[in-house]
Amino acid sequence: SQTIHQWPATLVQPVGSPLSLECTVEGTSNPNLYWYRQAAGRGLQLLFYSVGIGQISSEVPQNLSASRPQDRQFILSSKKLLLSDSGFYLCAWSTPSSTDTQYFGPGTRLTVL
Amino acid sequence: AQSVTQLDSQVPVFEEAPVELRCNYSSSVSVYLFWYVQYPNQGLQLLLKYLSGSTLVKGINGFEAEFNKSQTSFHLRKPSVHISDTAEYFCAVSESNSGYSTLTFGKGTMLLVSP
Numbered sequence: 006s007q008t009i010h011q012w013p014a015t016l017v018q019p020v021g022s023p024l025s026l027e028c029t030v031e032g033t034s035n036p037n038l039y040w041y042r043q044a045a046g047r048g049l050q051l052l053f054y055s056v057g058i059g060q061i062s063s064e065v066p067q068n069l070s071a072s073r074p075q076d077r078q079f080i081l082s083s084k085k086l087l088l089s090d091s092g093f094y095l096c097a098w099s100t101p102s103s104t105d106t107q108y109f110g111p112g113t114r115l116t117v118l
Numbered sequence: 119a120q121s122v123t124q125l126d127s128q129v130p131v132f133e134e135a136p137v138e139l140r141c142n143y144s145s146s147v148s149v150y151l152f153w154y155v156q157y158p159n160q161g162l163q164l165l166l167k168y169l170s171g172s173t174l175v176k177g178i179n180g181f182e183a184e185f186n187k188s189q190t191s192f193h194l195r196k197p198s199v200h201i202s203d204t205a206e207y208f209c210a211v212s213e214s215n216s217g218y219s220t221l222t223f224g225k226g227t228m229l230l231v232s233p
Contacts, residue, residue, distance in 0.1 A: 011161075037218045037219075046225070047225070048208070048223050048224065048225040048226055049162075049208065049221075049223040051220060051221070054218060054220065056218050064220075093159075095161055095162065097162075099218075099219065105150045105167075105169060105212045105214055105219045106152070106164065106167060107219070107221055108164065109154070109161040109162040109163070110161050111160060111161045112159070112160065112161045114159065
């Protein structure tokens with residue numbers, strides 16, 4: 006069966022510091038991968054998606070970036086965090102053959118102080 | 119462009135009572151619809167989905183939803199709730215593209231079940 010991991014589970018970072026969040030998927034090949042942010046009272050916002058290694062599409066302009074160095078690894082990064090980057094970050098995957106159902110990871114709670 | 123409206127931000131209900139969480143969507147193309155549940159500080163878990171076929175969809179934990187194309191709705195129901203159903207529920211609509219899909223979420227409905 007497929008599983009999705011995210012780490013760290015929680016993170017507290019000062020403003021201006023760098024960020025690296027990691028997401029990995031097991032049990033499937035060539036998944037579509039997604040990063041979402043959930044801010045208080047604002048629902049879920051799609052940040053990035055990837056249909057293959059090295060292929061990243063951005064949905065919202067911001068100071069975040071994403072990379073996919075391996076087939077089942079998706080990384081969310083920032084060079085300098087802002088207060089507004091605080092939130093709950095969720096990674097999701099879907100299979101290319103059933104692209105309409107996304108399955109979510111456990112999330113990373115980021116607090117920027 | 120797609121959009122999803124969850125009309126109630128919070129729904130309080132007593133244990134063993136029925137509940138309906140409302141969801142309306144707008145889309146210019148054929149839609150796929152989803153309900154997810156989120157327990158505190160956890161990721162989203164798929165409850166059920168409508169892709170095609172029967173408009174009444176049954177999901178996990180005794181939940182079901184009905185797709186109504188004329189009313190552009192996909193309301194979630196459960197005939198008898200438990201304390202453990204307390205969570206936030208998200209309705210989502212999917213737009214398919216070539217090789218990937220994007221989900222648009224509603225803002226969520228917090229279901230509060232009390233004894």
